[in-house]
Amino acid sequence: MRAHQVVAGVDGSLVSVRALDRAADEAARRETALHIVYAVPDLDEAGPILAAAAARVRARHPALPVTTRAVRGSAVRALARESEDAALTVVGSRGLGGLTGRLLGSVSLRLAAHVHGPLLVVRGDHPRWDGREVLLGLDDDADTDVAAYAFREAERRGARLRVLHCSRHRHVTPEMPLPGSATTLGQARLIQQDRAEEAVPRYTVARLKEQHPAVGIDTRTVRTGPAHALLEATRAADVVVIGVHHRTHRGGPHLGPVAHTLLHRSHCPVLVVPTG
Structure with a gap:
């Protein structure tokens, strides 16, 4: 993994798509790469979600370097590990982790207790930053x-x-x-x-x-x-x-x-x- 890139956690939900957009903006602002991570029980399910996420980012930021990774298992564990070398890790406020995430609590809340670097938790209903x-x-x-x-x-x-x-x-x-x-x-x-x-x-x-x-x-x-x-x-x-x-x-x-x-x-x- 390239040091100091921005990491985005996705799962295909609307909330994670908005968080992905914010992560891409952050990577462009920092002039660094974006690394997209999807934690899922079956790695075969990750391909379409990651491909769609990468295509969305490239359409919005054509010059932004983008990489993707599918990880089997817990979203919290995967993103905490990826955060060790990240300039910023970005997630939505809900949605990551599916049924397991809902049963064990908010992924963003649990990730905040384990993350190794700065973590941006994006609310799905918040407007874009306007520099206020x-x-x-x-x-x-x-x-x-x-x-x-x-x-x-x-x-x-x-x-x-x-x-x-x-x-x-x-x-x-x-x-x-x-x-x-x-x-x-x-x-x-x-x-x-x-x-x-x-x-x-x-x-x-x-x-x-x-x-x-x-x-x-x-x-x-x-x-x-x-x-x-x-x-x-x-x-x-x-x-x-x-x-x-x-x-x-x-x-x-x-x-x-x-x-x-x-x-x-x-x-x-x-x-x-x-x-x-």
């Missing part, structure tokens, strides 16, 4: 890799970057006011915590802004309901960029609540950047 806004959900740790990826996406699309810093306070037990003081110890700690939490994303964003001066930025800190705040913000965005930490549970890797909410309900495509 890239939305970045920045967690408390202010992950610089995710922020840097979002800046590059905004720059690549000529779009504005909107940053939502999702701050989550620890509970502070109310205390009696100190003599002669207008604030309690708990309030003072919250104020100090506010300043510390907001300084990190401000520093990260300011440093990246120096590296990407053409990108316009809006920033806002959200202290409660980060998943809901990001979900609402996706109504006005072309794409939302989030970092995903692969948390291991007894049943295997598991996504956090923000990623889970957006992958199920986002109003725009979701670009997942794994952070370890």
Whole structure:
């Protein structure tokens, strides 16, 4: 497999066709090749689907290098493996995996927990990007890799970057006011915590802004309901960029609540950047 190409997962459904179109656009934008993958129980069934997919891409992007591959078995396993050397992996929000996918849950959701590189999950009913806004959900740790990826996406699309810093306070037990003081110890700690939490994303964003001066930025800190705040913000965005930490549970890797909410309900495509 050629390194740094865009990988598209297809299965013949309308949703996967729309994801294929988006993947082809991404490959053309990055000036790289497109690799189309179809995971299916019977490899003999893959030929017509892959041939149709390749023909569709070549009709839209005649100069784009296109390769195809049929894989027997799980779509999640196949695409996770292909993602190891991909600049971007693209799937639709439903459809991959047939009956097995419906029984075991969304392929895009499970793939996000195993993918090795950036993953774009395309909603079938979302209009094409028009360069309005890239939305970045920045967690408390202010992950610089995710922020840097979002800046590059905004720059690549000529779009504005909107940053939502999702701050989550620890509970502070109310205390009696100190003599002669207008604030309690708990309030003072919250104020100090506010300043510390907001300084990190401000520093990260300011440093990246120096590296990407053409990108316009809006920033806002959200202290409660980060998943809901990001979900609402996706109504006005072309794409939302989030970092995903692969948390291991007894049943295997598991996504956090923000990623889970957006992958199920986002109003725009979701670009997942794994952070370890």
